Amino acid sequence: MKKLTELKKVVSNPYAYVRKYKKQSGKKVVGYFCSYAPEELIWAAGALPLRMFGTSENIHLADTHLQSYCCSLVRGILEEALANRLDFLDGVVFPHTCDSFQRLSDIWRLNITGQFHIDVVLPVKLDTPSAKRYLYDVLEKFRKDLGDALGVKITDKMLAKSIKTYNKIRRLIATLYELRSKNPQILSGADFHAIIKAAMIMDRDYFLEALSEIVGQLKKAKPAKATGGAKRLVISGSVCSHPDIYDIIENSGGVVVGDDLCTGYRYFEGIMDEKKPPLKAITKRYLDRIICPAKHFQLKERGENLIRTVKKSKADGVVFLLLKFCDPHAFDYPYIKEMLEAKKIPCLLLDMEAELPPVGQLQTRFETFVQIL
Amino acid sequence: MKKSISDFLKMVLIFLAGKFKKFTMRFKKSKTMKDYMMVYYSDAKSARLTGRKVAWITSGGPVEPLIAMNVIPIYPENHGAMIGASKMGGSLCEKAEAMGYSADLCSYARSDISCATINGGPIGGLPKPDMLVCCNNICGTVLKWYEVQARYFNVPLFILDTPFCHTEYTNEAAKYVRAQFDEYIVFLEKVCKKKFDFERLKEVGHLSHQGQLLWQAVLDTATNKPSPMSAFDAFYHLALIVTLRGTQDVIDYYTQLVAYMKNRIARGIGAVPNEKYRLLWDNIPIWHRTRWLSEKFAAHNACLVADTYTTAWCGALKYIDENRFLDSAAEAHARIYLNIGIDEMAKMVLEMIDKYDVDGFVLHSNRSCKPYSFGQLDIQRIVEKERGIPCLMLEADMTDERSFSESQISTRIDAFMEIIKERKNK
Ligand code: SF4
Ligand code: SF4
Ligand code: SF4
Numbered sequence: 110m111k112k113l114t115e116l117k118k119v120v121s122n123p124y125a126y127v128r129k130y131k132k133q134s135g136k137k138v139v140g141y142f143c144s145y146a147p148e149e150l151i152w153a154a155g156a157l158p159l160r161m162f163g164t165s166e167n168i169h170l171a172d173t174h175l176q177s178y179c180c181s182l183v184r185g186i187l188e189e190a191l192a193n194r195l196d197f198l199d200g201v202v203f204p205h206t207c208d209s210f211q212r213l214s215d216i217w218r219l220n221i222t223g224q225f226h227i228d229v230v231l232p233v234k235l236d237t238p239s240a241k242r243y244l245y246d247v248l249e250k251f252r253k254d255l256g257d258a259l260g261v262k263i264t265d266k267m268l269a270k271s272i273k274t275y276n277k278i279r280r281l282i283a284t285l286y287e288l289r290s291k292n293p294q295i296l297s298g299a300d301f302h303a304i305i306k307a308a309m310i311m312d313r314d315y316f317l318e319a320l321s322e323i324v325g326q327l328k329k330a331k332p333a334k335a336t337g338g339a340k341r342l343v344i345s346g347s348v349c350s351h352p353d354i355y356d357i358i359e360n361s362g363g364v365v366v367g368d369d370l371c372t373g374y375r376y377f378e379g380i381m382d383e384k385k386p387p388l389k390a391i392t393k394r395y396l397d398r399i400i401c402p403a404k405h406f407q408l409k410e411r412g413e414n415l416i417r418t419v420k421k422s423k424a425d426g427v428v429f430l431l432l433k434f435c436d437p438h439a440f441d442y443p444y445i446k447e448m449l450e451a452k453k454i455p456c457l458l459l460d461m462e463a464e465l466p467p468v469g470q471l472q473t474r475f476e477t478f479v480q481i482l
Numbered sequence: 483m484k485k486s487i488s489d490f491l492k493m494v495l496i497f498l499a500g501k502f503k504k505f506t507m508r509f510k511k512s513k514t515m516k517d518y519m520m521v522y523y524s525d526a527k528s529a530r531l532t533g534r535k536v537a538w539i540t541s542g543g544p545v546e547p548l549i550a551m552n553v554i555p556i557y558p559e560n561h562g563a564m565i566g567a568s569k570m571g572g573s574l575c576e577k578a579e580a581m582g583y584s585a586d587l588c589s590y591a592r593s594d595i596s597c598a599t600i601n602g603g604p605i606g607g608l609p610k611p612d613m614l615v616c617c618n619n620i621c622g623t624v625l626k627w628y629e630v631q632a633r634y635f636n637v638p639l640f641i642l643d644t645p646f647c648h649t650e651y652t653n654e655a656a657k658y659v660r661a662q663f664d665e666y667i668v669f670l671e672k673v674c675k676k677k678f679d680f681e682r683l684k685e686v687g688h689l690s691h692q693g694q695l696l697w698q699a700v701l702d703t704a705t706n707k708p709s710p711m712s713a714f715d716a717f718y719h720l721a722l723i724v725t726l727r728g729t730q731d732v733i734d735y736y737t738q739l740v741a742y743m744k745n746r747i748a749r750g751i752g753a754v755p756n757e758k759y760r761l762l763w764d765n766i767p768i769w770h771r772t773r774w775l776s777e778k779f780a781a782h783n784a785c786l787v788a789d790t791y792t793t794a795w796c797g798a799l800k801y802i803d804e805n806r807f808l809d810s811a812a813e814a815h816a817r818i819y820l821n822i823g824i825d826e827m828a829k830m831v832l833e834m835i836d837k838y839d840v841d842g843f844v845l846h847s848n849r850s851c852k853p854y855s856f857g858q859l860d861i862q863r864i865v866e867k868e869r870g871i872p873c874l875m876l877e878a879d880m881t882d883e884r885s886f887s888e889s890q891i892s893t894r895i896d897a898f899m900e901i902i903k904e905r906k907n908k
Contacts, residue, residue: 173859174859174860175856175859176847176849176855176856176858176859176877178586178849178852178855179852179856205645205646206622207622208621208622208623208852208853208856209852209856211622211646211648211853212824212852212853212856212857213856214648215648215823215824215825215857215860216824216856216857216860218648218649218823218825219824219825219860220860228646228648228649230645230646230648230652230655232643232645232658233618233622233625233641233643234641234643237662237665239658239661239662239665240643240658242658242661243645243654243655243657243658246654246657246658247654250652250654402626403622405625405629405641408629408632408633408639409633431584433584433586434586436586436587436588436622436623436626436852437622437626439583439584439586439587440583440587440591440623440626440627440629440630441626442582442583442584443581443582443583443630444630444633446582460584
């Protein structure tokens with residue numbers, strides 16, 4: 110599949126892609142760091158929303174701003190900026206989520222120059238009338254701030270067009286999830302991960318085209334022979350930018366059939382109502398999407414959602430990938446684990462530092478886990 | 483394991499007598515901190531018998547409506563400080579870790595979560611809540627922590643969501659926070675099953691404002707040279723403005739305290755007998771080492787005259803307007819020290835450096851508290867650039883004593899004090 114190869118190339122070196130893209134298209138590039146950034150507005154404004162993943166290598170510049178007990182995602186992103194590797198960004202958008210991101214925004218604003226900086230201070234709770242109203246107000250303010258920064262007026266028409274594109278992408282990704290859940294063999298986990306990542310990097314129109322082509326081909330593809338009872342797993346955590354995980358799981362006799370990641374299903378879930386006033390539709394999507402633990406929606410929503418995901422994807426077990434020093438996820442883990450146990454769903458906890466543990470060690474842990482399933 | 487009230491009181495007494503012996507001061511014919519806290523905790527512990535409701539509330543939360551409703555507010559963070567001071571944080575945190583909570587989470591939260599399940603800790607656990615009130619103006623941790631407790635105790639949770647003010651308090655945020663104050667009142671009416679008394683709120687609001695002004699007056703006495711009090715005294719006396727804000731008791735106590743400090747000033751008595759160097763402290767105290775640290779600095783003739791932590795309970799005074807209590811409370815809660823950008827925090831630090839005329843800045847890099855600690859390195863740089871005073875960063879944890887390295891910190895303080903001395907004696 111030519112398109113898949115192309116996507117994988119982009120994902121392996123996103124900055125090279127973006128630099129070239131910028132030159133060719135003349136578009137502006139706006140960086141964001143979290144799946145709560147309302148990127149539909151960025152794309153509507155005619156700029157490319159680019160999700161930043163940071164680096165896990167050789168973090169030293171960030172040490173002069175952030176202590177060692179900060180999560181590697183935040184440290185890694187700051188490192189990239191301080192090392193001047195993000196000079197192609199015209200602006201950055203910080204949605205409010207966890208305490209670490211919150212301070213990253215401040216540090217960024219004070220130390221990284223030459224780009225616009227917008228804080229989108231979203232509500233933390235999403236289940237009350239006043240919070241809903243506030244979210245709408247904040248997005249309206251963002252529309253104006255972003256428009257001012259980019260020098261365009263973001264009209265409803267522009268928003269409606271962007272919504273259509275995003276809806277199409279999200280529907281196709283949902284199809285992709287389904288296809289893979291039924292026939293995990295048709296697409297390797299690593300390739301799947303590459304597609305997901307490309308969705309946060311590439312020109313969204315072009316990506317949509319490529320994705321339709323890929324999904325079309327996969328629909329026709331005859332499933333390869335099932336590899337003999339691979340155990341079906343759901344992964345849960347914050348950001349997973351370790352494509353190797355999928356390979357390691359597959360080599361250990363497992364296969365990932367679903368996830369609760371903000372670089373996964375949490376990012377795609379939720380179709381926007383194309384008949385509603387556009388900003389209302391976007392607001393509703395951010396209210397209704399599966400929450401990340403830095404937000405509040407009832408008391409057991411995340412646990413219930415994970416159980417639903419396990420059931421829907423007929424999974425045998427859950428793997429928690431928790432980034433060290435990530436407070437929101439660490440607080441939720443015990444209760445979700447308890448809920449899973451009550452339903453007799455086995456789970457495995459994998460604490461991750463910036464770098465993954467050695468492959469051999471990981472593989473043994475997965476193999477042991479897969480065996481008990 | 484159920485403890486009787488008298489057992490409980492005994493523990494509170496022993497705790498207060500033991501931990502803060504040095505700082506307890508007796509005013510003539512007046513109540514001591516110990517007396518107030520005794521009554522407070524005994525009221526709370528016997529709430530079930532007297533039919534009063536108990537609310538657990540975060541330290542930055544709006545307590546005035548609770549007082550107006552005759553609800554007893556309980557502060558798990560204050561309890562966390564007690565746990566830390568009794569050096570019980572390590573073992574309680576360990577229990578939380580065994581429950582599946584990561585050792586990198588805030589140690590107040592960890593120790594409170596495990597304490598609730600065993601009624602452990604220095605005072606045998608806190609009285610059970612009838613409701614939880616969580617204001618996220620200090621951190622996102624409290625949100626997660628209160629969610630845990632709401633599941634555990636199965637009681638209603640009210641979240642006051644105060645949008646972070648990176649550079650501004652937007653109109654949108656103002657509208658949102660104000661609306662939540664109304665929701666808060668509805669919530670209280672529902673849980674307490676009675677109408678809210680707005681007249682009473684006016685009185686409580688007035689007392690709360692007066693209390694904060696008095697607390698500011700207490701802290702202001704430290705501008706004197708020598709300072710009649712140190713930040714370690716402030717850590718101790720803080721308990722009342724946190725726990726009883728909005729009551730007459732706070733006014734009585736701090737009125738006496740101001741008089742006491744002024745008397746010391748008049749007689750030339752300093753908290754550190756031979757005060758030569760004045761320092762500013764940043765972040766939550768290292769509760770399990772307050773005594774040690776205070777003696778350590780005193781041995782260098784250095785007094786920590788002020789701190790950003792206890793100042794937070796009067797830091798938003800400029801926003802308070804008694805006549806528009808609810809409107810101004812909304813703003814005051816959203817704009818407290820931990821809910822603003824680090825450049826604005828640095829500005830406040832610089833103001834404190836000037837006001838208290840300090841020679842050095844000690845920053846506690848607190849593994850437990852990410853919103854307080856991330857950004858400290860930038861604040862430190864701003865202070866060094868703008869005021870040129872030496873800064874010292876100590877890495878520790880406020881409650882969990884397990885990772886504290888006394889010898890290393892001792893050496894670093896000695897080295898820091900050498901720099902200060904050299905600079906001052908030049
Ligand atoms: S886990 Fe939550 S806060 Fe972290 S990046 Fe994802 S959506 Fe954002
Ligand atoms: S949610 Fe967790 S992983 Fe994401 S930035 Fe915050 S602390 Fe880091
Ligand atoms: S110590 Fe920090 S993280 Fe913990 S509850 Fe207080 S403000 Fe929140």
